Amino acid sequence: MSESTEKKMVRLRSSDGEVFEVEESVAKVAKTLQDMLEEDCADAVIPITCVRAPILTKVIDYCKDQVMISSSSSTTNNPNERTEQERKAWGQKFMEGVDSSTLCELLVASNFLNIEGLLNLGVDKMVSMIQGKYPQEIRDMFNVVNDFTPEEEEEIRNQNAWAFERDPYYKKRSSSK
Amino acid sequence: MERQRNRFLVAGESSGTIPSIQSYLGDDLCMEIFSRLPLKALHRQKCVCKSWNRLISSEEFQKRVVMPLGVFYPYQPNTFRPESYRYVSLADENHGDGGIRHICLSFVPRSPMEMVDSCNGLVVVLWMDSFEGAFAVEYFVCNPLTKRWVALPKPQRWNLQDALKLVYDPAVSPEFQIVHLLLPDSWETAAVKVEIFSSVAGNWVESAHPCSPVPDGRVLPRHEPNFVDGIVYLLNLPSFIVSFNYRDGGCHLIKLPEVRHYSFLRPARDCMYYVSYDNTQIRIWTVEDTSAREWTLKYTISTATFQHQVTMPICDRFWDDLYLCNFQPFDIIPERGVILLKSHCKVFSCSYRNPRLVELRSTGECVGSTFHGVWFSETVFTSKVCPKALSKIPSWARYAYAGEE
Numbered sequence: 001m002s003e004s005t006e007k008k009m010v011r012l013r014s015s016d017g018e019v020f021e022v023e024e025s026v027a028k029v030a031k032t033l034q035d036m037l038e039e040d041c042a043d044a045v046i047p048i049t050c051v052r053a054p055i056l057t058k059v060i061d062y063c064k065d066q067v068m069i070s071s072s073s074s075t076t077n078n079p080n081e082r083t084e085q086e087r088k089a090w091g092q093k094f095m096e097g098v099d100s101s102t103l104c105e106l107l108v109a110s111n112f113l114n115i116e117g118l119l120n121l122g123v124d125k126m127v128s129m130i131q132g133k134y135p136q137e138i139r140d141m142f143n144v145v146n147d148f149t150p151e152e153e154e155e156i157r158n159q160n161a162w163a164f165e166r167d168p169y170y171k172k173r174s175s176s177k
Numbered sequence: 178m179e180r181q182r183n184r185f186l187v188a189g190e191s192s193g194t195i196p197s198i199q200s201y202l203g204d205d206l207c208m209e210i211f212s213r214l215p216l217k218a219l220h221r222q223k224c225v226c227k228s229w230n231r232l233i234s235s236e237e238f239q240k241r242v243v244m245p246l247g248v249f250y251p252y253q254p255n256t257f258r259p260e261s262y263r264y265v266s267l268a269d270e271n272h273g274d275g276g277i278r279h280i281c282l283s284f285v286p287r288s289p290m291e292m293v294d295s296c297n298g299l300v301v302v303l304w305m306d307s308f309e310g311a312f313a314v315e316y317f318v319c320n321p322l323t324k325r326w327v328a329l330p331k332p333q334r335w336n337l338q339d340a341l342k343l344v345y346d347p348a349v350s351p352e353f354q355i356v357h358l359l360l361p362d363s364w365e366t367a368a369v370k371v372e373i374f375s376s377v378a379g380n381w382v383e384s385a386h387p388c389s390p391v392p393d394g395r396v397l398p399r400h401e402p403n404f405v406d407g408i409v410y411l412l413n414l415p416s417f418i419v420s421f422n423y424r425d426g427g428c429h430l431i432k433l434p435e436v437r438h439y440s441f442l443r444p445a446r447d448c449m450y451y452v453s454y455d456n457t458q459i460r461i462w463t464v465e466d467t468s469a470r471e472w473t474l475k476y477t478i479s480t481a482t483f484q485h486q487v488t489m490p491i492c493d494r495f496w497d498d499l500y501l502c503n504f505q506p507f508d509i510i511p512e513r514g515v516i517l518l519k520s521h522c523k524v525f526s527c528s529y530r531n532p533r534l535v536e537l538r539s540t541g542e543c544v545g546s547t548f549h550g551v552w553f554s555e556t557v558f559t560s561k562v563c564p565k566a567l568s569k570i571p572s573w574a575r576y577a578y579a580g581e582e
Contacts, residue, residue, distance in 0.1 A: 104198060107206055123206075127213045135224040142198040147227045156224050161568075163220035 010037065011045045012060075018053040019045060022060055029063035031114035051109040055102065059109055062094065062118050095125040100141050103129070134164075199228050208238050217323070247280070248508075248517060248524050248537060249292060249300070249321075249558040257289035259302075264321070265524050265537040284324040285317060286578065295558040296343040296404075298322065298566035299353060303341075318343070318353070320567040327567065327574040332357055332372055332381050340411075342404050351568065352376045356409060356423050358388070369411075371423055379573025386426020388419060405444040412442055418451075434462045434472035443509050450509050452516065457481060459506050459516065461529055476529045478516070480504050483527075486534045504534075508559045517559065 008024040010033070027046075028034040036046065048056060098106065103125055110118035130138060139146055146153070157164065199207050211219055211233060223230045232238055248265050251257075264280040282292070287304035293316070294301045304315045314335050319326040336359065345353035355374040371384040388411070403410040411419045418431040433440075437453040437460075444450070451462040451472070461476040483504050504525070508517040515526045518534070525534045570577045 104201055107202060111203075111206055123210050123213060126210045130210070130214060130222065131218045133218075135221060138222060138225050144198060144226050144229075146225070148224070148230075153224055156230060160220040160223055163217045 012056065013045045013047045014051055014053040014056045015049050016053050018056070020056060020060060022063070023067070025067050026060065026063045029066045029115060030059075031116075033113060048109075048113070050112055052105065055105045055109050058102075058106060059113065059115070059118065062115070062121075065090075065094075066117065091121045091124070095121055098125065100129065104142075199232065204232060207232060211238065247559070249282070249295060250519065250524055251292070257291055259283045259285040259288055259290055262292060280321050282319070282321060284321075284578075285319060285326065287315065287317070290317075292558060293341050294343045296345045296353075299343060299345045300558070301341060301343050301355065305337075316341070316355075318355075318567065323567070323579075325567045325570070325577075325579045327570060327577040329355070329374060330380055330573065330575060332374070333383065334359055334372070342409060344404055345566065356404070357381070358409070358411075373423065376571055376573075379571060384423055384426070386423070388421040388423075388426075388428055403442050403444050408444075410442055410444050410449075412440070418442060418449075431464070432470055434464075434474070435460075439505075441507065443511075445511050448511070450511060452506055452509055454480075454506055461509065461516070478527070478529060478532045482532060483518075483534055510559070 009021050010024050010027040012020045012022065012027065012033075014020070024037065028037060033046065051059065095103075103122060107119065107122040107126065110122055129141065133141070135146075138144065148156070202210075207229075211222070214222070219233060223233050249262055250265070251261050251263075259282040262282045282290075282300070282302065285302055287302075289306075290302045290304045292300060293303045298320060300319045300321055302317045302319060304313075304317065306313045312335070314331065316329040316332070317326050318329060340358040342356040342358070343353060344356060353376045357372040357374065359370040359372060369388040371386070371388060372381050373384055374381045388409075407422060407424060409421045409423055411421065416433050416436050418433060420429045420431060421427070431449075433451060435453060437455060439455060440451065440453040442449070442451055447465065449464045451464075453460050453462070457480055459476075459478040459480060460474060461478075462472045463475050464470065464472045504518045504520045506516050506518045509515075509529075510517065513526075514528055514530055516529050518525045518527060524537045526537060527534050570579055
């Protein structure tokens with residue numbers, strides 16, 4: 001909550017032309033922007049060509065939160081500091097309701113802007129979406145076209161039959177002769 | 178190698194005519210996602226489309242998820258708990274550590290337990306308990322990567338000094354065998370009886386061919402039997418190796434090049450390695466044709482050079498004086514040209530052409546650090562990890578578990 005230093009603002013333009021004004025510290029969460037700002041090669045408005053406005057909003061939300069956590073000094077008791085558990089819960093909440101296409105865009109954005117924390121959250125979310133699903137559900141979710149012939153698919157399925165078994169299961173042997 | 182990998186990536190990109198999630202995210206992000214999936218989910222996704230299948234099967238990705246080789250060792254000696262085993266990867270610049278997730282044995286259902294053998298991704302553990310003077314024994318075969326395990330039927334006979342050798346090669350067959358070498362009733366008879374378990378039949382069968390020729394000294398079944406191409410090799414100390422074909426009972430003796438108290442044997446497909454060591458020197462002998470019996474002293478490594486390469490805590494140095502060999506070699510990997518050594522709570526690899534110690538670090542949370550001045554004497558196992566191992570629970574399993582990874 002320190003307001004002593006004057007806040008330098010940075011303007012970011014999304015691919016669909018919307019301009020966002022954020023504090024420099026917020027923009028600097030993104031390593032790519034940090035490098036640009038430090039090398040002073042940033043224009044008045046930084047174009048972020050591959051990220052649409054709704055996605056950029058989400059990215060900025062994330063960055064703001066990161067700044068809030070790290071703002072007050074890290075050594076003294078920080079009311080905003082989170083335990084591992086809280087961080088997890090926060091991450092889950094942040095990613096709640098994100099659908100697969102938004103998630104893809106978010107991943108690309110955080111990869112491009114080089115925001116490691118957000119990328120991690122996104123990948124974890126993606127993993128949790130894929131994890132319990134069968135190939136057809138995955139295809140539906142990500143609009144992937146199945147380019148296998150039925151025979152080819154059958155073959156791969158047979159090669160990996162163990163991966164399609166239900167689990168976990170606990171098995172008792174029928175008594176031996 | 179590098180060039181090949183690039184070619185793969187280019188081919189992968191150009192062939193995807195339909196804009197898929199993979200072309201949108203890029204191979205790198207996809208691999209990051211795939212590498213965090215549990216193995217089972219991962220292998221299911223091979224069926225999604227050709228490009229996913231290609232990516233998951235690619236050499237580059239396999240390197241990222243499946244670690245080729247690593248070492249299991251008890252990091253808390255004498256505790257005999259599943260949790261006290263650690264796995265360290267054998268990372269090197271050519272193979273990388275594959276970024277594998279934490280591997281441990283903590284899923285093993287019984288404790289106390291002891292790791293008995295490992296082979297190409299499968300591990301045998303022994304649970305042993307005494308109840309009113311009688312021993313209860315149970316063997317489990319486990320895959321630490323997929324956390325699957327099966328309980329084996331009880332062997333017909335059992336003794337603490339027996340040796341067990343797991344024979345499993347996923348490249349050849351999904352089935353495994355266990356060769357159980359039974360301690361002779363007396364040293365005079367000196368024939369080592371053999372019981373074999375086959376995962377096809379699901380039972381133990383005593384081999385009609387015991388392992389018999391023991392001219393002097395004695396066969397120590399417990400002294401890590403080695404296995405390659407259907408032949409079991411045993412050290413018949415002090416001066417011989419017994420090679421024993423457990424299928425037809427064929428037995429041969431191979432004379433050792435030198436007699437030293439500390440030694441081990443590593444038969445490879447093309448060549449036999451014999452490593453002997455004391456507190457100053459490690460010697461690596463090879464013989465290419467075991468019938469020719471002409472050993473060559475290939476490398477000599479002075480352990481004195483190691484002392485300067487690693488700083489040990491002071492308490493450990495104290496124990497050095499008491500213990501014969503501070504750096505104790507336990508395995509040799511000819512394909513990589515390295516010898517593996519243990520020293521207190523640490524595991525090292527060392528190129529024998531250019532002796533430099535490289536510490537192997539656990540991919541898990543910690544390697545035992547607070548040691549109470551005990552060197553770990555239990556057997557250390559070098560093993561590959563393999564997702565295919567134990568992919569089906571066999572019908573003979575007394576009970577079994579296929580865990581969610």
